[in-house]
Amino acid sequence: METTRNWLLPLLLATGQGALMWPGVGPDSPPGAPALFAVVAALAVETAALGWRRTAPVRALACTLGAAVLGSLAWPDGYLALGPLIALYSVAVRCPVPVTVRAVAAGVGVEWVLAGVLEGPRAALLSDMAIALGVYLLCAGLGEARRQWLAGRLTAARRLAGAEHTRRLAADQERRRLARELHDVSAHHLTSVVVTVDAAHRLQDSRPDLAAEALSFAERTGTETLTALQRLVGLLRDTDRPDHGPMSGRIEELVAGFGRLGRPVTARIPADLAGPSAEAIHGIVREALTNALRYAPGAACRVLVRRADGRLELTVENAPPRAASQAAGGLGAGRGVAGMRERAAAAGGELTAGPTREGGWRVRATLPDGAVPRRPQEPGWRRDVLREQRLADPALALAAMILPVSFALALTEDWSAAARRAALPALLLVCGLLALHALPLLWRRRAPWTVLGAVLATASLGPAAVTACHVPPRVAEFLVLGTLVETLAVYAVAGYGQGPGRTWPAPAAATLVTACAVTAMSCTDGSVGGEPVGPGGAVLLAFLLAVPLAPVFVAVWGAGLFVRRRRLRALAYDDFALATSMWQADRAAEAERQRLAATLRDAVLEHTRALVAAARRGDLAQVADTARAALAAMREMLHGLGGTAGDGEGPGGRLAPSPAVADLDALCGALRSGGRDVRVRGLAEAARELPPSVQVSVYRIVEAALGAGDLGPARVTLRRRRGTLRITVTGPARRRGPGRRAPAGAGRRG
Structure with missing residues (x-):
């Protein structure tokens, strides 16, 4: 199908050009043998180049320009150089704006040089050059408009692909997020209980008072953990993320809580931390201090948060573990550092962790500062984007200005030099009116109704200017060539005006004003074609002009509505597909939350309740065993959140990143x-x-x-x-079994 689309138009053009060379069909003087050979060669080059216009548009334009020069020089009267226009359209569709501008300049330059060689210093040269400029600008503008539409479609496709990718990974991402939440809520509480109770159990002979303190701490911490887990179970039914309030006080309370466990902890934190980065800092500090408590009990810790160049730099460092202390290894879920990295990455930062020279451990994270207001987008970027998006409108407006003027100049070729000199002021006035008439098209997308009103107003000014300046009738009739502008304005109202059902007055108004303006210009001297015309005759003439104009404007208006409907249908489909994908992602995440809530109630919560009950009974050994059992249940649950071994997962059931x-x-x-x-x-x-x-x-x-x-x-x-x-x-195709042949077309390309 794609091959047919690429070659159908070039072959049709070649067929049409070949038909013109048939005796009795084309011009009176068919090309001779040498010229015929040159024209056939030019057609072959043009057809081959246009066949590759979608994959190599710039090369296709260069080849078609060369073919146009060859064919026009060989057969000036009959060769139609349409290939460069089609190639220029492809360049505008598939290349950026600077390339399109250079392509227009190259095409217009070749056409001007060719016109100068063929026409010579004649009056027709200027009109031919103007027509070439207008046609090339029109093709470039249409191609740029098409490129904008395709770029929008590509952006929508990429957005939908991203939403589909998010939908496929929604359950996995929700599992990771819930794993971090569960780890943050329960891990450091239960680890603190295990470390404290073990220390009290070892020192109960020399320090019997520690047992009561450890039981009190276990009861208080277990109650807090139970409350936090129950709150987490309730929040699993809520899809909204928590608001980003001030976090400095919560981080200071967290650090003070670790200080109450008997370890020296120093902290220096700004007083206005807020936003996602502050929440990430809270989670990273909690995890880092929990790891320090687990693997280096009794060691001093330092927490430092400082600002630098719009970033937050977090450092959590602990000294080497004391020689006499016993680390509580094996209590974690094995994902502490990975969880901290994920939390930093989710906030738009990065994290590193590793040992220090002294034998301790240091965690460093760099995050964006949520308290610093973000700078708005640079207006220059918006100007560049808008300038590129609006290239089609200036190109169409310039083409609408140049084409009527060039045709008007072409119609003066048969005039004598004296007649042209006498009519020069009137010609300049008419050319100025035509340019002013097309100028509002620059804003046809942003204010289509205003543009239509301005176009009709300038069309009404034509008869007044002709009458006031005593413009000759044969010069005034050139203003009729500006009717192209009215059609573009009506199309803009149908395609971009608000309320497509309320745009029907546009073709009616254009028909009425255009018919009246043309009639007024024709009757400025009181006669039409040498015959006197009265008011009744003028009304009849306006009606007769409106009859053929009305179907034209209605057809243009209908084409605008049709294109608009197709565009809106495509956009509505994109929105529906995107909303459907997002809804499915929410449903997948909700299913994971419900599954986690059920598992959390059945596993970790039961052990935590048993821990609180054992602490209230004063059973120190049972508290330690229950806390370890709760940690083991949490670890098993966290590993279960990593998924089961299968496609897209790494060792141990951990989810591996998708291949790239x-x-x-x-x-x-x-x-x-x-x-x-x-x-x-x-x-x-x-x-x-x-x-x-x-x-x-x-x-x-x-x-x-x-x-x-x-x-x-x-x-x-x-x-x-x-x-x-x-x-x-x-590469070589797969070998087949004996007696089996490869199907036709099976080759070495995949």
């Missing part, structure tokens, strides 16, 4: 280590700024293509050009 284009190098390396020669080219360029869903698709396609081939050498080539990624996998 950059992972193709590792895939090919694994195949090479297995004895198969596999090479990949164009990886760096192809991996740049691709949506996640597209990257996964590219990886799966290459993986399947390599698996479908034999164990011989294979080559993977990724080529990216103008928003299209071409994947080529070459």
Whole structure:
């Protein structure tokens, strides 16, 4: 289908041009033998170039311009150089604005030079040059409008692909988020209970008073944990995220709570931390201090948060563990550092963790400062975007200005030099009126009704100016050429005006005003065609003009409504698909929340209640055992949140990231280590700024293509050009069993 679309138009143009060369069909003087050979060669080059206009538009334009020069020089009277216009349209559709501007300049320059060679210094040269400029601008404007629409469609497709990717990963992301919440709520509380009770149990002979303090701490902490877990179960039914209130006080309370456990903790925190970054800091500090309590009990800790260049820099550092202390290893879920990194990344920052030279541990995170107001987007960026989006409107407006003027100049070719000199002031006035008439089209999308009113008003000024300046009738009739502007204004009202059902007055008003204006210009001297015309005759003439004009304006208005309806239907489909994907993502996340709530009630909450009951009974050993059992249940639950082993998961049931284009190098390396020669080219360029869903698709396609081939050498080539990624996998086909033949078309390209 794509091949048919590429070659159908070039072949039709070549057929039409070939028909013009048939004796008796085209011009009176068909080309001779040498000229015929040159014209056929030009047609062949033009057809081949236009066949590749979608993949190589700039080269197609260059080839068609060369073919136009060759064909026009060989057969000036009959060769139609339409190929450059089609190629320019393709350039405007598929290339950025600077390339389109240079293409227009190149095309107009070639046309002007060719017109100068063929026409010579004649009066017709200026009109031919103006017509060439107007037609090229019109093609560029239409192509730019098409490019804007395709860019919008591509953006919508990428947004939908991102939503689909989010929908597929919604359950996994919700599991990770809930795992962080559960870990933050229960881990450091239960770990503190285990560490405190174990210390009291070991020192109960020398420090019997510690047992009572440990039981009191276990009861208080277990009650807090039970309350927090019950609150978490209730929040699992709420899909809204918590608001981002001030967090400095909560972070200071957290640090003070660890200080009450007997470890020296110093902190320096700004007083106005707020936003997602502050919440991330709270979770990172809690996890880092919990790890310090678990693996370096009794060691001094330091918490520092400072601002620098609109960023928050967090440092949590603990000294080496004391030699006599006993670390409570094995109590965690094994995802503390990973959880901190995920929390920092979710806030738009990054985190590093590692040992210090002294043997301690240091966690550093850099996060955006939520208290610093973000700067608005630079207005220059918006100006560039709007300038690029509005290129189509200036191009169409200039074409609407130039084409009537150029046709008016072309109609004066048969005049004598004296007549042209005498009519020069009137010609300049008419050209100025035509340019003023088309000027409002610059705002046709932003204010279509205002543009239509301005166009009709300037059309009404024509008869008044003709009468006031005593413009000759044969010059005044050139104002009729500005009717093209009215059609563009009516189309703009139908395509961009508010309330498509209320745009029907536009064609009626355009028909009435245009018919009256043309009639008034024709009757400025009281006669039409040398015959006197009275008021009744003028009304009849206006009615006769309105009869053929009305279907034209109604057809243009209907075309605008049709295009508008198609555009709105496509946008509505995108919105519906996006909303459906987001709804499905919410449902998947809700299912994970309900599953976690049930598991949380059945596992961790029961052990926490038993811990509180044992603390109230004064059973120190039972408190330690129950706290360890609660931690074990939490660990098992956290591992369960990582999913079951399967596709897309790493070792131990942990969810692995989806494969990307950059992972193709590792895939090919694994195949090479297995004895198969596999090479990949164009990886760096192809991996740049691709949506996640597209990257996964590219990886799966290459993986399947390599698996479908034999164990011989294979080559993977990724080529990216103008928003299209071409994947080529070459290699031997898979061997088939005896007596079976490969189907026709089975080859070495995947």
